[in-house]
Amino acid sequence: MAEDHVHEVLLEKPVAGGRSLARVDGRVVLVSGGIPGERATILVEKTGKGVAFGRVVDVLDPSPDRVTPSGDPRCGGLVFAHVAAPRQLDIKRAIVQDALERIGGLRDLPPIDAVASPATGWRLRARLHVQGRRVGFFLEGTHTLCDAGASGQLAPGLLDLAAEVVARLRPEVVPSVEAVLVTQAVSGDGRAVHLELSRPLPRHGEVWSDGAPPDCAGVSAALASSRHPSTIEGDPRVRDAWTSLGLQVDDAVAGIARHAAAFFQGNRVLLPALLARVLGAAADAPRVVDLYAGVGLFGLAAAARGAGAVTCVEGDPISAEDLVANATAFGSRVRAVRGDVEGFVAGEGSRLADACVIVDPPRTGLSPVALGAVAAARPSTVAYVSCDPATLARDLKVLVAQGLAVETVTVFDMFPVTAHVEALVVLRRT
Known part of the structure; x- marks a missing residue:
């Protein structure tokens, strides 16, 4: 051909x-x-x-x-812009089912549920490229800047905040900025910014030419290759109340804080639904172990809902710092482990036995060490949050072979109109 x-x-x-x-x-x-x-x-x-x-x-x-796309689908990865919304969800459901059957060899699966998202205004965090003082996405497959606003993805005000931050930087600082990470609380009440740099900022001197940006909790900066940011203004963290995530809990454990550069689920509309399904899987578990815990969304929510023994493990320095700080409100009920999952399971894999294990790994899925440890420990439940159907299916094949059965499969359209597929699979020991 x-x-x-x-x-x-x-x-x-x-x-x-x-x-x-x-x-x-x-x-x-x-x-x-x-x-x-x-x-x-x-x-x-x-x-x-x-x-x-x-x-x-x-x-x-x-x-x-x-349907007819309203803009350029290459700006924002809108590869399904020509497809009506209900069919997009059917397609994503079919992709997950095909992967589980073809790659995972899984049969007799339960019907796959799907949770739809609004197509616009859903995104509470984004990485925006900077060229000069212009801010936006790159057209797919290029380094050509396009207007991120046209995609409709970002929550109101986020793009304006990114542009305002760059506009207020001193002229000699602007060439150092490769990208701007903007984030907001799920409720929209707080916003923070992180600057990714190609070279360090000057050691001395003012960063801003016209004062710090208003309506922003804080700004941090670091080389693009670094996971150790420096604060240059305020406190670059936002705080999510448990109530804004759909939980009614004791005010003493009111929520979690996260740095602008920390990983966090990006869909502000579907996040409460995803959290509720994960917590449903963890209900009545004697122990909860949250691997790849990030800032503690799932594990700490389980603790807030009354789980008595929760362990959260996170290896990324930025997210782990937030996790440790967020866990302090729970005292001895939560153990926050700052370190990689592989090291934890190698030394303390027995903690997974009979527990509800929550995993939300990167696109590559569970590492062989982590997967082997989870499978061997015989947990009572696994709640697997995945952003890649192929690696999800690969890992489920191993877990099912060790006596876990797929109870539910749910597709969450966390990235509507794009090709990204997010799924939650709950497995129980038979």
């Missing part, structure tokens, strides 16, 4: 990355811009071993779910 050739194909089924699978002379082509079930003319753009990539150039038999 030659590149730059046009072919007429049937788009057969969805695949990860927002593409559809088609075949040309028996060879698989992964096609962007289509909807499964459509017949279309495609242009083959790239070929490789066993697979080729193409894009739709003309739709011959359009799906009833096809």
Whole structure:
């Protein structure tokens, strides 16, 4: 199959990355811009071993779910901008089911639930690139800046805050800034900013040309390669009350704080629903162990709801600092471990036995060491939050082989209109 050739194909089924699978002379082509079930003319753009990539150039038999995008889908990763919202959710559900069956070898799965999100205003944190004093996303596959506001993703005021911060920097400071991380509380009451730098800021002298930005709790900065930020204004943390996350708890443990550069789930609308499902899995567990705990969202929420023995483990320096600080309100009921998951399970894997184990790993999934330890410890429950269906399916195959059964599978559309798929799988020991 030659590149730059046009072919007429049937788009057969969805695949990860927002593409559809088609075949040309028996060879698989992964096609962007289509909807499964459509017949279309495609242009083959790239070929490789066993697979080729193409894009739709003309739709011959359009799906009833096809809509007209309001902007450039390449700005903000809006690969499903041409697909009606209900069908987007069906596609993501199908991608998860295919991965669990094909990669995980799992059969007799429960029906996959799906939780929809509004398509706009959902995003409470974002990384925005900086060129000169302009702030925005990069067009997909390029270093060309585009208007992040046109995507509609960001919560009101976040883009304006990023632009205001850059506008107020002294001229000699601006060239050092590669990106701006903006975040807000789920309620929208507080905002903070972190600057990613290509070179250190001057050791002395004022950073701002016109004073610090208003309506911002604080600003930090660090080299893009560093996880040890320095505060340059205020306190660069926001605070989320448990009530804003859907929990009614004792005021003595009112919520959690997180640094602007700390990892946190990005969908302010669906976050309470995701948290509620995870806590449902942890209900009545004698112990809760939250691996990859971040700032403590799941594990500390379980403690706030009354869990008596909670261990949270986090290796990222920024998130771990917040975790330790957030855990202090719970006293001896919560143990916050500052260190990597692999080190923890190597020394204290027995703590996972009969516990509810919560995992929210990076896209690469559980490491072999972590996966082996969880499987061997025989926990009573595993609540697995995943942003990658393939690594999720790979890991579930091992856990199921060790006696855990899939109880529920839920797709949360945490990144609507984009190709990202978030899923929660709850497993129980049979």
